[in-house]
Amino acid sequence: RAKQDGRGVFRFFEPALDAAARKRRMLELDLREAIQGGQFRLNFQPIFDLKRDRIGGFEALLRWEHPTRGNVPPIEFISVAEETGLIIAIGDWVMQEACRQATAWPDHVRIAVNVSPLQFRNSGFPNVIFQALSHSGLAPNRLEIEITESVFLDGETTVVTLLHKLRAMGIRIALDDFGTGYSSLSYLRSFPFDKIKIDKSFVNAVAEDKSAAAIVRAIVDLATALHMETTAEGVEDRDQLSELRGQGCSSIQGYLFSRPIEGELVEAMIGSAMSAAA
Ligand code: C2E
Ligand code: MG
Ligand code: MG
Numbered sequence: 001r002a003k004q005d006g007r008g009v010f011r012f013f014e015p016a017l018d019a020a021a022r023k024r025r026m027l028e029l030d031l032r033e034a035i036q037g038g039q040f041r042l043n044f045q046p047i048f049d050l051k052r053d054r055i056g057g058f059e060a061l062l063r064w065e066h067p068t069r070g071n072v073p074p075i076e077f078i079s080v081a082e083e084t085g086l087i088i089a090i091g092d093w094v095m096q097e098a099c100r101q102a103t104a105w106p107d108h109v110r111i112a113v114n115v116s117p118l119q120f121r122n123s124g125f126p127n128v129i130f131q132a133l134s135h136s137g138l139a140p141n142r143l144e145i146e147i148t149e150s151v152f153l154d155g156e157t158t159v160v161t162l163l164h165k166l167r168a169m170g171i172r173i174a175l176d177d178f179g180t181g182y183s184s185l186s187y188l189r190s191f192p193f194d195k196i197k198i199d200k201s202f203v204n205a206v207a208e209d210k211s212a213a214a215i216v217r218a219i220v221d222l223a224t225a226l227h228m229e230t231t232a233e234g235v236e237d238r239d240q241l242s243e244l245r246g247q248g249c250s251s252i253q254g255y256l257f258s259r260p261i262e263g264e265l266v267e268a269m270i271g272s273a274m275s276a277a278a
């Protein structure tokens with residue numbers, strides 16, 4: 001009955017759509033203020049190198065402390081920032097801030113920065129990286145950018161050209177959330193990534209589910225054959241860790257080792273992880 005009455009259905013849903021649109025519009029206005037108002041900060045999550053038995057780097061994760069709503073998680077605002085183009089300015093800030101903070105860390109510790117497709121395709125992007133590196137003085141080989149395969153969706157050739165250009169600057173390139181997209185394998189042929197990050201949906205199940213374990217094993221073997229490193233994302237328990245170690249995964253990231261932490265705590269964590277390993 002509802003299907004026949006098109007107008008009735010529309011009227012029924014209209015207030016809900018309106019509320020969603022209003023909420024999105026408010027989020028957009030708040031996001032504009034957040035940039036000016038310094039409401040963003042970075043947290044850092046360690047990536048533990050299983051081969052060298054030490055922290056190999058940290059991933060910068062954006063945090064928004066909204067003046068009235070408190071902490072707003074990235075999943076709620078990154079998409080709005082992308083739709084409105086605000087991600088360009090936000091991503092610029094993330095890049096500068098991440099590189100700046102990483103200069104205080106030991107030389108072997110890298111910083112990984114998420115780059116959204118819109119930001120990556122923006123013509124100013126190489127310059128943003130160049131500025132972040134030159135202002136901070138961070139060595140380019142300590143910067144790793146994390147992209148998802150969705151950057152390839154409009155025009156593989158230009159993306160690959162840019163990736164080679166960034167690589168020529170010394171920057172490392174990681175393919176994030178591997179396995180969740182449409183045709184991940186073909187992108188592995190188009191560009192020699194430094195690292196593949198195995199999505200946490202596979203990692204979660206690796207210890208209990210034979211098919212998840214088989215998929216992770218296949219990804220690790222494939223990456224190894226292609227001379228790429230692997231990071232397992234979202235490692236939460238010891239069973240997952242031992243399975244991943246056994247499969248030859250290069251590094252792990254997840255709550256088992258540590259949640260994302262404040263920037264001021266990073267150096268202490270590197271120090272205590274080194275003395276624990278010694
Ligand atoms: P991602 O790049 O895949 O980052 C990993 C996410 O997994 C982070 O969520 C991290 O907190 C979470 N995580 C880490 N270990 C575990 C674990 O053991 N269990 C579980 N359940 N989760 C774990 P977060 O910080 O909420 O970020 C979500 C996504 O938002 C990121 O996914 C990334 O796509 C995006 N994001 C975060 N910061 C930035 C940024 O600066 N720029 C852009 N463009 N995107 C960002
Ligand atoms: Mg990431
Ligand atoms: Mg990821």
Ligand code: MG
Nearest residue numbers: 177199200233
């Ligand atoms: Mg993810």
